[in-house]
Structures are given as structure tokens and as C-alpha cells.
Amino acid sequence: MNDGTSNSDSESSPIVRKKVFGPAKDMEYLRTTYNSILKNTASVRDINPTGPGATLMHILKANIGIGMLSMPNAIQNAGYVLGPILLILMGIIATHCMTLIVTASHHLCALFELPALSYADVAQLSIAYKSKRPWLGQMARILVNLMLLLTQLGFCCTYIAFVAKNVILLIENSGSIPFQYRLIIVMILPIFLLGSYIRSLKYLAPFSTAGNFCYLYSIIVILAYCLTIVLKNGLGPGVQAFSTTPLTYPLFFGNVIFAFEGIGCILPQENKMSNPNLFVPILWIGMVLVITSFVILGVFGYFAFGSNLAEVISLNLPERVMSPIDLVYTVAIVYLTFGIFSSYLVQFYVPIEIIEPIFIRRIQSPKLKILVQYIIRTILVTFTALIPIVIGQIDLLIDLIGACSSTCIALIFPAVIEIVSFWRVRRYCLPFYLWVIKDIIILSIGLIGGVLGTGVAMYNIVLKF
Structure with a gap:
């Protein structure tokens, strides 16, 4: 096939498969697009690859964060019967969408002989591959990067707010003079800055591992405390099997989608693996553990405190050290604070991968x-500290971020990407229509839940201020 290029040009661009598209102008655009992405993928595969164990730790750390601590609030918004059912269902859908992104990435890498792709690369290539329109592919890339930035930086904002409130709780427990919330954020900002300067996931693995164990200890203590409260006092005030307020269900949706906060870290983790073929099984193992822990803590936390739940369940721990057992709770708060700090470092890796190449490429x-x-890391970390200074309520941040940007990243984009990536491959297969219906259902859940959740979250923010 003659597309107007020399043999030497073809040899220098081995990623182009000439029979995929017909018109020469389409081939010219696609050649330019794929070669530009190829230049950017050299740094995607880390020179310090991670093994299966470290990858599992990163997956757990990316998904077990403040979202888990807000699960009792999510169950409260749906009821202790319907809440766990919907939580498990949303967890399965979210994990399935994570695998869709990985599968599409593998398909496009094999098709165009690319070493690795980012989330935005997958979106751009899949849209360009299906539509053959340059501006659509570029718009898809910009949109995905924008939503990833909003989502991941939003996660980081809630982490700083959480750490600040835990530090205040520790200060109050010690009987010292209380500090203002905003002053605490300014005081802890240098610690987050230093952590953000770690430039490889391989060197973040020890923080993830230590943070996971600290987090596990804290969750066990919190769960034991909730069980003690239930056995001693019975169910908390206002506990319901089903929520009777329709407006709370969109908040449940936003809260749960926020909790499955690791989808933005999925391809960075997969791209850093020494053996990427093991990633999907490791992902499912990690997510089963995550979903199980969400349900257990959510149900028993709601049983214990009912309508008296704080913004996150850890803030319901005893406020004063009155006995030796209270020291256990204080240690849990300290460990939990470190665990969330290590989660910040992992989540912060995603916006850095998006923004840094723009400025350092040349x-x-x-x-x-x-x-x-x-300089870039300093500016971004400072930004994630300014937002919680303005909006101090963790639950408001969680509901808004989850319903608005997280829904796009976790549900809407993966369904669209699967359709356009595999349209040419699967459209002649027998189960094609079932496959399309499945993706349309995911799209509908994301669109309806996202719009309603964002509206209700914005309404609550207006009421607070």
C-alpha cells in the first residue's frame, strides 16, 4: 500500500500498522499521533520496576484511605440493609472499570507496538482509532487529564484536612493549648512537601507498606471500639434499615465512588510493574479485600454511632486519655495519620505524572x-493545602469530589474507552449487543449518579456557608 512515505520513514516508525486505516491523510495524522505518544512513553516504564507484593501494597494504599473512614456515613445515607448491597455492587462495577482501562491499554499497546500508555494516552488513542478525527482524540486526552487532576488533587485535599483534624484531636487529648485548624495545616505543610519530593514509586513502597500496617492496626482498633459501643449501648440513635430521605442516596453514590479512589493510580501502578501480566489478578485480590473492609467498617460504624457520626469515623474515638485503654485509641489516631500521609504520597504521583512532562519535556x-x-511539586502541594483551609468539612469535600470528577474517571470514561477501543474487534461477535448494553448501563449509572450527587453536594456546601 502506497501512503506517500519512503521505506526509511516506515522503518523509523515501526508502531504504524498501515492496514488499520485507508485514506492517506488519516494515516498521516495517526502516524504523527502515535509517534508523539511513543516519544512520551519512554519514561512511563519506570527504571525501578515494582514486584507483585509492592504493587498489591500500592493498590491497597491507593484505595484504602479517607473514603473507607467515611463508609459509616455512606451506610447512613442508604440504610444498613440497602447500603451494603449497593456498596458491594458499586465495588464490583468500579473494579470492573479498572480492568477495562488496563485491558484497553494492553490492546492498544499490542496494536500499535507501544511499550506503555497512561490513562490519557488510552483515551486519545481509542477515540482517534475509532473516529479518525484529530480534535476528538486531543479533546479526550485533555478531558481525561483535567478530570484526573481534579480527582487526585481533590483526594489530596481531603488527606491534608484529615491529618490536620487528627493532629488537633491529638493535641486536645494531651491537654495542651488547642491550635486553630488552619494554623495546623500551615504547620504540617512542610512534611507533605518533603514527602512529595520522592520521585519514584519504588521508593514510596516502604511508606506504602508501613502505612498499610499502621492503617490496619487503626482500623482494627476503630472496629473493636464500634463493637464495644454496640454491645454496651445497643444500636446508635436514628439507625435505619433503609433511608427514608431520597436526597441522601445521591450522597451515598458520591461517597462510595470517592472511596474507590484508586482508579487514577491503576495504570501508573501497572506501568511500573516488572511483570504487567500479573496486574489484573493482583488488582482483583486487592479490591476484594478493600470491598470487604468497606462493608464491615461501614455497617458496624453506623450501628455504633447512628446519627451521631462525625465527618469520618476516626473522629468518633474518645477525646480524652482517661485510662490505659484510651492510649490504644491515641496510638490508633497516630498510626492512622501516618497511613493517610502515605496515601497522599501515592495519590499525588498521578497529577505529577500529568503536569511534570508538560514543563520538563524540552x-x-x-x-x-x-x-x-x-517547583511544580511545591506549587501543587501548597494548592492541596489551600482548598481545605477554605472548605474545612471533610464530608463536603468527599461528596463533591466523588460525585463530580471521580464519577467520570471511575465509571464514565472506562465504559466509553472500552466501546471505542474494541468496536472494530467485537462488533461481529455474538455477545456484542450484551457487551454494549453493559457499558451503556455503566454510563447511565455514572451520568445519573454524578449529576444528582454533584447537585446535592453543592446544595449542602451552600447551606454550610
């Missing part, structure tokens, strides 16, 4: 490149 000097990286 910088030749290694020293200048490192300096620019530090």
Missing part, C-alpha cells in the same frame, strides 16, 4: 529539570 539540563520538578 529541558536539556538535568539539574534544571530537577529544580523545575521540585
Whole structure:
């Protein structure tokens, strides 16, 4: 097939498969698109790859965060009967959507002989591959990157707010003079800055592992405390099997989608694996553990405190050290604070991967490149501290971020990407229509839940202020 290029040009662009598209102008655009992405994928595969164990730790850390601590509030918004059922269902859908992104990435990498792809690369290539329109592929890339930035930076904002409130709780427990919430954020900001300067996931693995064990200890203590409260006092006030307020269900949706906060970290984790073929089984193992822990803590936390639930369940722990057993709760708060801090470092890796290449791509000097990286990280971390200074309520941040940007990243985009990536491959298969119906259902859940959840969350923010 003659597309107007020389043999030498073809040899220098081995990723182009000439029979995929017909018109020469389409081939010219696609060649340019794929080669530009190929240049950017050299740094996607980390020079310090992670093994299965470290990857599992990263997956757990990326999904077990503040969202888990807000699960009792989610169950409260749906009831202790319907809540767990919907939570498990949403967990399965969210995990399935994570695998859709990975599968589409593998398909496109094999099709165009690329080493690895980011979430935005997958969106751009899949849309361009189906539509053959340059502006659609570029718009898809911009939209995915924008939503990833909003989602991941939103997660980081809630983490800083959580750490600040835990520090205040520890100060109050010690009997010291209380500090203002905003002052605490300013005081802990340098610690987050130093952590953000770690530039490889391999070196974040020890923090993830230690953070997971600290988090596990804290969750066990919180769960034991909830069980003690239930056995001693019975069910908390206002506990319901089903929520009788329709407006709470969109909040449940936003809360749960926020809790499955790791989808933005999925491809970065897969791209850093020494053996990427093991990623999907490891992902399902990790997500089964995550969903199970969500249901257990959500139900018993709601049983214990009912309508007296705080923004997150950890803030319901005893406020004063009155006995030796209370020291256990204080240690749990300390460990939990460290666990959330380590989650911040993992989640922060995603916006860094999006923003840094834009500024350092054309910088030749290694020293200048490192300096620019530090400047970018400093600006982003400072931004994630400013937002919780303005909006101090963790639950308001969770509901808004979950319903607005997380829904797009976790549900809407994966369904669209699967349809356009595999349309040419699967449209002649017998179960094709069932496959399309499945993706349309996921799209509908994401669109309806996202719109309603965002509206209710914004309404609650207006009421608070």
C-alpha cells in the first residue's frame, strides 16, 4: 500500500500498522499521533520496576484511605440493609472499570507496538482509532487529564484536612493549648512537601507498606471500639434499615465512588510493574479485600454511632486519655495519620505524572529539570493545602469530589474507552449487543449518579456557608 512515505520513514516508525486505516491523510495524522505518544512513553516504564507484593501494597494504599473512614456515613445515607448491597455492587462495577482501562491499554499497546500508555494516552488513542478525527482524540486526552487532576488533587485535599483534624484531636487529648485548624495545616505543610519530593514509586513502597500496617492496626482498633459501643449501648440513635430521605442516596453514590479512589493510580501502578501480566489478578485480590473492609467498617460504624457520626469515623474515638485503654485509641489516631500521609504520597504521583512532562519535556539540563520538578511539586502541594483551609468539612469535600470528577474517571470514561477501543474487534461477535448494553448501563449509572450527587453536594456546601 502506497501512503506517500519512503521505506526509511516506515522503518523509523515501526508502531504504524498501515492496514488499520485507508485514506492517506488519516494515516498521516495517526502516524504523527502515535509517534508523539511513543516519544512520551519512554519514561512511563519506570527504571525501578515494582514486584507483585509492592504493587498489591500500592493498590491497597491507593484505595484504602479517607473514603473507607467515611463508609459509616455512606451506610447512613442508604440504610444498613440497602447500603451494603449497593456498596458491594458499586465495588464490583468500579473494579470492573479498572480492568477495562488496563485491558484497553494492553490492546492498544499490542496494536500499535507501544511499550506503555497512561490513562490519557488510552483515551486519545481509542477515540482517534475509532473516529479518525484529530480534535476528538486531543479533546479526550485533555478531558481525561483535567478530570484526573481534579480527582487526585481533590483526594489530596481531603488527606491534608484529615491529618490536620487528627493532629488537633491529638493535641486536645494531651491537654495542651488547642491550635486553630488552619494554623495546623500551615504547620504540617512542610512534611507533605518533603514527602512529595520522592520521585519514584519504588521508593514510596516502604511508606506504602508501613502505612498499610499502621492503617490496619487503626482500623482494627476503630472496629473493636464500634463493637464495644454496640454491645454496651445497643444500636446508635436514628439507625435505619433503609433511608427514608431520597436526597441522601445521591450522597451515598458520591461517597462510595470517592472511596474507590484508586482508579487514577491503576495504570501508573501497572506501568511500573516488572511483570504487567500479573496486574489484573493482583488488582482483583486487592479490591476484594478493600470491598470487604468497606462493608464491615461501614455497617458496624453506623450501628455504633447512628446519627451521631462525625465527618469520618476516626473522629468518633474518645477525646480524652482517661485510662490505659484510651492510649490504644491515641496510638490508633497516630498510626492512622501516618497511613493517610502515605496515601497522599501515592495519590499525588498521578497529577505529577500529568503536569511534570508538560514543563520538563524540552529541558536539556538535568539539574534544571530537577529544580523545575521540585517547583511544580511545591506549587501543587501548597494548592492541596489551600482548598481545605477554605472548605474545612471533610464530608463536603468527599461528596463533591466523588460525585463530580471521580464519577467520570471511575465509571464514565472506562465504559466509553472500552466501546471505542474494541468496536472494530467485537462488533461481529455474538455477545456484542450484551457487551454494549453493559457499558451503556455503566454510563447511565455514572451520568445519573454524578449529576444528582454533584447537585446535592453543592446544595449542602451552600447551606454550610
